[in-house]
Amino acid sequence: MERPPWLAEPHPRVVDGALLAGVAFVLATGVVSLYSGRPSRAWVFVTHGLGGLVLAALVALKLRRVRRRVTGGAWTAVVALSVLLAVATVGALASGVAWVFGASLDLGPWGLLNLHVGLGLAVAALLVVHLRFRFRLPERGDFEGRRSALRFGALVLAGAAVYRAQGVANAALETAGSDRRFTGSREEGSDDGNAFPVTSWVADRPEPVDADAWTLTVDGAVAAPAEFDYATVAGGDDETRALLDCTSGWYSEHDWRGVAVASLLEAVAPDDGAAWVSFRSVTGYRWSLPIEEVREALLATHVDGERLTHGHGFPLRLVAPGRRGFQWVKWVEEVRVTRRRDRGERLAIFVSGFS
Numbered sequence: 001m002e003r004p005p006w007l008a009e010p011h012p013r014v015v016d017g018a019l020l021a022g023v024a025f026v027l028a029t030g031v032v033s034l035y036s037g038r039p040s041r042a043w044v045f046v047t048h049g050l051g052g053l054v055l056a057a058l059v060a061l062k063l064r065r066v067r068r069r070v071t072g073g074a075w076t077a078v079v080a081l082s083v084l085l086a087v088a089t090v091g092a093l094a095s096g097v098a099w100v101f102g103a104s105l106d107l108g109p110w111g112l113l114n115l116h117v118g119l120g121l122a123v124a125a126l127l128v129v130h131l132r133f134r135f136r137l138p139e140r141g142d143f144e145g146r147r148s149a150l151r152f153g154a155l156v157l158a159g160a161a162v163y164r165a166q167g168v169a170n171a172a173l174e175t176a177g178s179d180r181r182f183t184g185s186r187e188e189g190s191d192d193g194n195a196f197p198v199t200s201w202v203a204d205r206p207e208p209v210d211a212d213a214w215t216l217t218v219d220g221a222v223a224a225p226a227e228f229d230y231a232t233v234a235g236g237d238d239e240t241r242a243l244l245d246c247t248s249g250w251y252s253e254h255d256w257r258g259v260a261v262a263s264l265l266e267a268v269a270p271d272d273g274a275a276w277v278s279f280r281s282v283t284g285y286r287w288s289l290p291i292e293e294v295r296e297a298l299l300a301t302h303v304d305g306e307r308l309t310h311g312h313g314f315p316l317r318l319v320a321p322g323r324r325g326f327q328w329v330k331w332v333e334e335v336r337v338t339r340r341r342d343r344g345e346r347l348a349i350f351v352s353g354f355s
Ligand SMILES: Nc1nc2c(c(=O)[nH]1)N[C@H]1C(S)=C(S)[C@@H](COP(=O)(O)O)O[C@H]1N2
Pocket: 196, 197, 198, 199, 200, 201, 202, 204, 245, 246, 247, 281, 283, 285, 311, 312, 313, 324, 325, 326, 327, 328, 329, 330, 331
């Protein structure tokens, strides 16, 4: 039977162009999501999920069209690369859906969400190579004007409907995915002292820090650099309730106690041009916050009344409300005030601990 014209398949080049735009969109929202911890950024996660659903439909169309090239044709390097790209794409989409429905995976230091991120990055890399062999930009004649636009609109609406249905189904089935935060993370060990997961990034596994030999230095663009010993910071009675949300997919909320970063800064008198505050670990790991945001931040020695364990950053760790877990620097030994943003920190978090 002949299909009605609005169901006819779009031109292959249009599908390919939409696929490229779709991958770029989920890659961008995926990367931004790793830096998003406040509810005002919830749209990043929603549009990432919606983008994934639209992409899944486009991938299905594409795979139906090209499958014969694999089963029939010669097995060239270009074809092999395309197959690899297809596998990574389906894997990235499937791992995202599995996460939403509460699945877990134990890959040693990594889990299902790390696999999702890894596959997503692999898709981006493979796609760049694939495009060099395969891509033709859509031409004017490939589009069918309003019909193309309407079809795309319908696809996005269908994606939104599936997205909503997912929420309803997840809640009805009470899966482990039904009570995720807007970031997708699941709760672990809140209000239970040091019992929450220990997560270190790549290679940061320092020896336990000797509190007697340790000091906290506060320096940089300040009038009066200062040094504090453990007894002084552990005597701090600033408290804050804050939620640590790791990009590997769990969160944990606690009452933290220690010294407010604002009171440390008051003690050292930052220069007029001071704009950033960098928190540095004994391992070289570091992250910085804009100086205005430091009002909310705490350097904690205790969690829910317990002294921090080594794994959680004893003697001192940053508590940065609204920031993702990787920014909560552990084993802090220096607070450095600067005028400019520290561009090297993005690299430092990957290579610290490798020396
Ligand atoms: N120095 C240092 N700080 C670090 C890390 C690290 O590897 N090294 N990991 C970060 C990550 S990815 C997270 S999620 C939190 C985890 O804190 P936790 O191990 O106390 O749960 O610490 C952050 N601070």
